[in-house]
Amino acid sequence: MATPPQTGSASRPLKVILPGTRYHRIRKTVQLICFLIFILLPLFNIVRFDIPHERFYFFGAELWISEFSIIFLALIFLMFSIAAVAMLYGRIYCGYLCPQMIFSEAANALESFINRKVNRSLSQLSPPARKVISVALFSAVLLPAAVFVSFVFISFFVQPADLFQRLLSLDIRTSGGILGASVTLVTLLDFAFLRQRFCTAICPYGYLQNMLADNHTLLVHFSDAQGKCIQCDKCVRACPMGIDIRTSSHQLECTHCAECIDACSGILGKLGRPSLIQYAWGDAGNNAVEEHLWYRRIGLRDGKRIVVLLLMLIYASGLAIAISLRQPVLVRIMPNRITLYTKAPDGLIHNRFRLIAINRGKAQAKLTITLADLPAAQIVGLHDGITLQPGQSLQQEFEISAAANAVQPGVNHLRILTQVVPTQKSEDFDETFIAPMDSAPTPAPGVKP
Numbered sequence: 001m002a003t004p005p006q007t008g009s010a011s012r013p014l015k016v017i018l019p020g021t022r023y024h025r026i027r028k029t030v031q032l033i034c035f036l037i038f039i040l041l042p043l044f045n046i047v048r049f050d051i052p053h054e055r056f057y058f059f060g061a062e063l064w065i066s067e068f069s070i071i072f073l074a075l076i077f078l079m080f081s082i083a084a085v086a087m088l089y090g091r092i093y094c095g096y097l098c099p100q101m102i103f104s105e106a107a108n109a110l111e112s113f114i115n116r117k118v119n120r121s122l123s124q125l126s127p128p129a130r131k132v133i134s135v136a137l138f139s140a141v142l143l144p145a146a147v148f149v150s151f152v153f154i155s156f157f158v159q160p161a162d163l164f165q166r167l168l169s170l171d172i173r174t175s176g177g178i179l180g181a182s183v184t185l186v187t188l189l190d191f192a193f194l195r196q197r198f199c200t201a202i203c204p205y206g207y208l209q210n211m212l213a214d215n216h217t218l219l220v221h222f223s224d225a226q227g228k229c230i231q232c233d234k235c236v237r238a239c240p241m242g243i244d245i246r247t248s249s250h251q252l253e254c255t256h257c258a259e260c261i262d263a264c265s266g267i268l269g270k271l272g273r274p275s276l277i278q279y280a281w282g283d284a285g286n287n288a289v290e291e292h293l294w295y296r297r298i299g300l301r302d303g304k305r306i307v308v309l310l311l312m313l314i315y316a317s318g319l320a321i322a323i324s325l326r327q328p329v330l331v332r333i334m335p336n337r338i339t340l341y342t343k344a345p346d347g348l349i350h351n352r353f354r355l356i357a358i359n360r361g362k363a364q365a366k367l368t369i370t371l372a373d374l375p376a377a378q379i380v381g382l383h384d385g386i387t388l389q390p391g392q393s394l395q396q397e398f399e400i401s402a403a404a405n406a407v408q409p410g411v412n413h414l415r416i417l418t419q420v421v422p423t424q425k426s427e428d429f430d431e432t433f434i435a436p437m438d439s440a441p442t443p444a445p446g447v448k449p
């Protein structure tokens with residue numbers, strides 16, 4: 001093994017990157033973790049937009065579509081995070097985190113593995129015959145893989161248990177079943193034919209990332225001021241996107257995967273030299289891993305980035321507070337003024353109201369409704385204590401009645417008080433009770449009408 005050369009007067013060895021696959025290993029480990037996260041997010045309700053049930057699951061919180069403000073805040077936070085990551089770290093997401101890239105690289109690796117095995121073990125067959133066998137074997141593995149990936153992807157929008165039932169029954173008649181079959185077909189064609197071509201030809205996030213980049217964004221940079229490049233082209237051959245990073249650091253196809261860095265450090269490391277390709281902050285080519293200040297090393301290199309980080313913290317705090325303050329039981333009461341009032345033969349005046357109660361929590365709740373400020377009024381048509389099961393929505397009409405001679409003609413004010421057990425949340429609804437203009441309260445003894 002070559003001994004790294006000594007430098008200057010000091011006997012410290014020159015710091016070189018030895019042959020190896022430093023970033024490749026890191027990237028594959030990160031991709032494996034991301035693959036697991038991709039599977040676990042919908043299965044454990046960490047992120048799922050459940051379209052049939054009109055729910056949005058966000059880190060364990062079950063948000064109803066009626067809680068639009070929190071959902072909106074959560075979506076804005078996710079979009080903001082994606083944009084901020086692109087501004088700080090360029091296309092790191094593509095190279096390390098994106099499911100499309102992970103599955104494309106897995107498909108590439110699988111195809112090469114099968115080709116190698118078939119060519120080696122069936123060398124007596126003609127090349128076309130070996131090709132047919134390789135394609136058949138590859139397809140046999142790709143089909144169940146595409147079904148699995150599609151299943152996980154659709155689980156971001158449909159409950160996995162529902163989806164599993166549809167899959168078992170091979171449902172291709174309902175709209176959900178047709179959608180599932182279509183996504184599976186697109187996934188299959190994607191990983192059979194498109195793979196990384198999708199990243200450069202179709203994916204809008206790639207274009208967005210390039211637009212968000214500035215002079216301090218992380219990129220993969222080739223620098224050879226001293227003419228040390230041995231023109232081995234190993235970096236080009238290692239690039240999964242088929243580009244030559246030496247021509248420019250701003251190529252749309254570059255996903256910042258760092259395979260070229262490993263390739264160059266592998267070949268030049270044997271000569272005791274460092275790689276000519278590095279992660280760098282902006283075109284100035286500052287080596288990203290040689291920063292001394294920790295905040296500059298993680299990408300906080302100017303005021304703009306600190307403001308973005310602060311904004312994200314504010315968003316995240318607002319979102320956490322909004323989720324922690326949300327009430328699991330929603331109660332709404334509103335008057336039904338299609339008729340202002342009705343007068344019963346027994347002389348009672350009736351006003352109609354509508355109750356909407358939704359239990360968005362996971363425990364049973366009990367709702368009690370009482371009246372205040374209009375002593376003669378009473379509730380008709382509601383149980384004394386309404387039980388709401390988890391997930392139950394209730395819409396019910398009820399009446400408030402009062403004797404004609406016990407209320408003022410025209411508008412009377414009252415409050416409807418609601419209380420929820422066990423959350424102990426109470427709410428007052430200021431409402432009006434309408435009585436006919438010809439009704440008259442009975443004068444108190446001794447008072448002239």
Ligand code: SF4
Pocket residue numbers: 220238239240241242243244245253254255256257258259260261
């Ligand atoms: S140029 Fe380098 S970092 Fe960019 S895609 Fe190719 S191998 Fe990956």
Ligand code: SF4
Pocket residue numbers: 228229230231232233234235236246263264265267268276277
């Ligand atoms: S791998 Fe390094 S030395 Fe070889 S061509 Fe690429 S940049 Fe030059």
